[in-house]
Amino acid sequence: MNVVTPFEGIGASVRRKEDLRFLSGRGRYTADIDRPGQAHAYILRSPHPHAAIRGIDATAARAMPGVAAVFTGADMAAGKVGGLPCGWGVKNKDGSPMAEPPHPVLAVDRVRHVGDPVAVVVAATRAQARDAAEAIVVDYAPLPAVATIEEALRPGAPAVHDEVAGNLCFDWHLGDKAVTDAAFAKADRVVTFELVNNRLIPNAMEPRAAIGDYDPSADEHTLYTTSQNPHVIRLLMGAFVLGIPESRLRVVAPDVGGGFGSKIYHYAEEAIVTWAAARLERPVKWVADRTESFVSDAHGRDHVTRAELALDGEGNFLGLRVATRANMGAYLSTFAPSIPTYLYGTLLAGVYRTPAIYVEVKAVFTHTVPVDAYRGAGRPEATYLLERLVDVAAAETGIDRIALRRRNLVSQFPHQTPVALEYDSGNHAATLEAALRAADWDGFESRRAEAKARGKLRGIGVSTYLEACGLAPSHLAGQLGARAGLYEVGTIRFHPTGSVTVLTGSHSHGQGHETTFAQLVADRFGLPVSQVEVVHGDTGKIPFGMGTYGSRSLAVGGNAMAMAMDKIVAKGRRIAAHLLEAAVEDVEFEGGKFRVAGTDREKTIGEIAMAAYVPHNYPLAEIEPGLEETAFYDPKNFTYPGGCHVCEVEIDPETGHVQVVNFTAADDFGRVINPMVVEGQVHGGVAQGVGQALLEACVYDADGQLLTGSIMDYNLPRAEDLPSLSLSHHDTPCLTNPLGVKGCGEAGAIGSPPAVINAVVDALRERGVRHVEMPATPARIWGIIHGGGPKGAPAIAAA
Amino acid sequence: MYDFAYHKPGSIADAVKILTDDPEARPISGGQTLLPALKHRLAHPTALVDLSGIAELRGIQRDGDRLVIGAMTKHYEIQTSDVVKTAIPALAKMAGNLGDTQVRNRGTMGGSLSNNDPAADYPAAAMALNATFRTDRRSIPADEFFQGMFATALEPGELLVAIEFPIPTKAGYAKMRNPASRYVMAGVFVAKLADGSVRVAVNGAGPGVFRQEEMEAALAKSWSADAIAGIRQDPDGLNGDIHGSAEYRAHLVGVMAKRALAEAG
Structure with missing residues (x-):
């Protein structure tokens, strides 16, 4: 029997099992799948931000070569x-x-944003479908549009939806206003600050795609789609859009090339291909191109916020008041309302003891692409606000920014915040000090002086962060407005010869689950990782699941597996007791072996599996054959990863270019299964955070046309924009889940933007700069350095 | 991409004949601009005339006091050519710093120059070095070749065959990349030619490559950073967009000129 090698269990940096497949081009993405007889769909989209549709004439299109059908909204x-x-x-x-x-x-x-789908052409080839789409005549009557929060809230602004007065989706609040106002009344100092959280376009490497396939003999629908949560899509599309029972709808999300939130949602194209395939009794495939992704994938962030921090004379935080306006885009994407509310307002305590917090959020419709969760989802917005505000408070009170943070850190656990969360664990002082030490914070001034001698402005910035991950306790989520449960499901299936298949409702689209989850199971059962296969992304194979987002896969999905493994061990002990002729309570399980306590009589898990499937000598009267267990795990609390990021930048004052020259992260992710996979997650997250801070901005013009509609104008981070990162983790186990894990997928994108901007502001401090909006582009920095900003400056270059 | 016919002629004469017979046909060299345009359906030629089968269009040679580069020579070949590195190191360096690895292994000098993208690199070098453009039928001096955004002196059906660069005594180039596209936001190529004349070409900042004559005059008198320190590029007519205003680009012209001069030594 195989014995676990010491390097493949929990804590080992096992190389990712899936990488050979991905790196050698053997991944199987939705676009790689072709169904027999399939046709291709092309979606005709609105070129107008806002227009009435007076008529659609598809007569010519329907007569074009290869065209099977043209469908409109009607x-x-x-x-x-x-x-x-x-x-x-x-x-x-x-x-x-x-x-x-x-x-x-x-x-x-009516069309309500550039990219709003208007008609679909199904044809034998993609080119034919596109040719025919160009022949569709849509009679648009253009209407005035609003692209920004400010414009949408202006009295008399054009209505995105006639029935929504003032374009206001909701006006929400959290926290005790009276208590917070009282805290401000007794404050020695109030720091007020306004800032923008820039709108982002996700840009996963793989564009979205979907294939509808219908089997008339079984009346069964299959949807292949680029999704982070196939069961959620099955539920939403089946129940609400197409009226297909789950028993006749299979959703497959095969290899998916990045999601970052943008592939959580149920999109129109999924319903279109599923419906068209059944209608035409022919598979229908749709694959987005990059241009289409820019106007049809949900965007992220887009907040405007005014915040006030009340402090006493010694720098203790007394209260925080936040008023945020959030852009929802033209329609509500699947989870949009939760992002600027329960994933944002609840995070405004951060790692600080602030006793009174009141936040109000107005969500606004505009004639833009819908906005929803993007890596971090509300938590980067909260962290950016808080950590910029703390730096501004430090500058204005004259208290050292590190001392101000140290003074206010939460240090006792559990800790109840005034915005609904109870932190179970953490050591924020440890991550703060570790990051400062690793970044040589104390030695910075000599580096600043050395840079100055080279004509560069060097700055250093720090940011702490805390996030609520592991979504979520279902009863709590339900109280807060979630229309689904947020548990996760895991199945451990032992095969007769001792290998294991793990079925998980989580979905891997770059996270390395096939390795991490295999390690988790291998560790428990003393198996080599190669004996454990992880299956995900198919409602036809997996019992159920809520998918992957909010850094929940290990914290929720992993714990479901742990519970299923407990069941396997419990059953295994009973089988072993029978085989070893011992009492169940005398059988111990360790390292993949069941042993009669105090003896050398033992059975390996493989022998138990064989006995379970070949039950010749087996307590059939008491136990069923087979060795497969499923568990649904519903978390007791969120998990609270946290940490500290330190960024060092150099600014070229002649061009305004900002280069990140050092970046340090010290994180607490709870128990870590695969440190290398975790580091990879932090690398990617930091790259996206640096992207938001320095490079990325989705810009609409005043009329609602997207100016950053391709990567020629939307600035994605490149390797040259990032230094080598200095990473460490300082883990305190999560106390509310069996594995003690917290989650790491979003941390990099949450902690890094304020660290970068705090460093940029520090570099410019001697020039009297209080704040720099994101992204800190060269033109924007140049405008600040050279005063007043360039004449007629457009959106991402303005000072 | 719309349908088109595909030709791969083996000689310049054959290529020119196809292009002359069909005014809607387009020559394709490395395809680094044309292919994306085709994929986006922004171009709809009846035919593509692939120039990669024409041996006469390739190669790098030193011909006395001139460097002659075939139009179909790839950026990577220019970047790594010992002949170029010895004769005009600034040109080799420019080739190594444009686009990315894939672009440099597909894109060609002649394709880039014939396209005359205002944000491309080579037009600055060709203009500042006073290159001569040899076509299938004539020779065109740089001052006449570039005619503004995506426009050149090439007639319909006329093919660029080679570019002749006089070997300068000093040459240097500096650019600021557009933060998003990483094309040139503002670039300056400075050159002191063998006859002692000075030419300064600006790319990226305006609707097409142009000579900065004030800097040329100043550097002709004194080849030094001090000589151009007080010269301010007029922002009037320069590009302004979401990545930077005309004023910003005008400012960058001064900064890049100084840096190009430092490169040139």
């Missing part, structure tokens, strides 16, 4: 196709429900 409505549902309801301050206007799969009489 056809979908006639076919009883429902609108796209929203999965989270938020209430207004007065308890009334948010505005939830319809989100048709294809626009019916």
Whole structure:
């Protein structure tokens, strides 16, 4: 029997099992799948930000070569196709429900953003479908549009939805206003600050794709899709859009090339291909190109915030008041309402003891692509606000920025915040000090002087962060408006010869689950990682699942596996007791072996599996044959990863270019299964955070046209924009889940933007700069250095 | 991409004949601009005339006081050529710093120059070095070749065959990349030619490559950073967009000129 090698269990940096497949081009992505007889769909999209549709003439298109069908919104409505549902309801301050206007799969009489789908052509080839789409005549009557929060809230602004007064989706709040106001009344000092959290376009490496396939003999629908959560798509699309029972709808999310949140949501194209395939009795495939992704994938962030921090004379935080306006885009994407509310307002305590917090959030419709979760989802917005505010407070009170942080850190656990969360564990002083030490914070001034001699402005910035991961206790999520449970499901299937298949409702789209989860199981059963296969992404194989987002896969999905493994061990002990002729309570399990305590009589888990499947000598009267267990794990609390990032930048004052020259992260992710995979997650997250801070901005012009509609104008980070990162982790186990794990997928993107901007502001401090908006582009920095900003400066270059 | 016919002629004469017979046909060299345009359906030629089968269009030679580069020579070949590195090191360095690895292994000098993207690198070198453009039918001096954004003196059907660079005594190039596309936001190529004349070419900042005559005059008198320190590029007519205003680009011209001069030594 195989024995675990010491380097493959929990804590080992096992090389990713999936990488050979990916690196050698053997990955199987949705676009790689071709179904027999399949046709191709092309979606005709609105070129207008806002227009009435007076008519659609598809006569010529329908007659073009290869065309199988053209469908419009009217056809979908006639076919009883429902609108796209929203999965989270938020209430207004007065308890009334948010505005939830319809989100048709294809626009019916009005288009509301550039990229809004208007018609679909299905043809034998993709090129034929596109040719025919160009022949569709849509009679648009353009209408005035609003692209920004400010414009949308202006009295008399054009309405995105006629039934939504003032374009206000909801006006929500959290925290005790009276207590917070009282805290401000007794403050020695109040620091006020306004800032923007820039709108981002996710840009996963793999564009979205979907294939609908219908088997008329079984009346069974299959959807292949680029999704982070196939069961959620099956539930939403089956129940709300197409009216197909789960038993006749299979959703497969095969290899997926990055999601970052943008592949959580149920998108129109999934419903379109599933519906069209059944209607035409022919598989229908749609693959987005990059240009299409820019106007059809949900965007991220886009907040404008005013915040006030109340301090006493010694620098203790007394209260925090936050007023945020958040852009929802033209329609509510699946989880959009939860992002600027429960994933944002609840995080405003951060790692600090601030006793009174009150936050109010107005969510606003605009004529732009819907906005939803993007890596971090509300938590980067909260962290950026808080950590910029603390730096501004330090500058304005004259208290050293590190001392101010140290003074206010949470150090006792559990800790109840005034914004609903109870932190179970953490050691924020340890991560702060570790990051400062690793970054040689104390030696910075000599580096600043050396840079100055070279004509460069060098700055250093620090940011702490805390995130709530492992979404979520279902009863709590339900109280807060979630319209689904947020548990996870794991199955451990031992095969007769001792290998294991793990079925998980989590979905891996770059996270390395096939390795990490295999390690988790291998460790428990004393198996080599090669004996454990992880299966995910297919509702036809996996019992159920809620998918991967919010750094939840290990914290929720991993714990479901742990519970299923407990069940396997419990059953195994009973089988072993029978085989070893001992009492169950005398059988111990360790390192993959069941042993009668105090003896050398033992059975390996492989022998137990064989006995379970070949039950010749087996207690059949008491135990069922087979060795397979499933568990649903519903978390007791969120997990609270946290840490500290330190960034050092050099600014070229002649060009305004900012280069990140050092970056240090000290994180607490709870128990770590594979340190190398965790480091990879932090690398990617930091790259995206540096991207938000220095490079990325989604810009619409005043009329609602997208100016950053390709990577020629939307600035994604490149290798040259990043230094080698200095990473360490200082883990305190999570106390509320069996594995003690917290999650690491979003931390890099949450902690890094404020560290970068704090460093940029530090570099410019001697020039009297209080704040620099993201992204800190060369033109923006140059405008600040040279005063007033360039004449007629457009959005991402303005000072 | 729309349908098109594909030709791969083996000689310049054959290529020119196809292009002359069909005014809607387009020559394709490395395809680093044309292929994306085709994929986006922004171009709809009836035919593509692939120039990669024409041996006469390739190669790098030193011809006395001139460096002659065939139009179909790839950026990577220029970047790594000992002949170029010895004759005009600034040109080899420019080739090594444009696009990315894939672009440098596909894109060609002639393709880039014929396209005359205002944000491309080579037009600055060709203009500052006073290159001569040899076509299938004539020779065109740099001052006449570039005619503004995506426009050149090439007639319909006329093929660029080779570019002749006079070997300068000093040459240097510096650029600021557009933060998003990483094309040139503002670049300056300075050259002191063998006859003692000085030429300064600006790319990226304006609607096409142009000579900065004030800097040329100053550097002709004194080849030093001090000589151009007080010269301010007029922002009037320069590009302004979400990545930077015309004023910013005008400022960068001064900074890049100084840095190009330092490169040139």
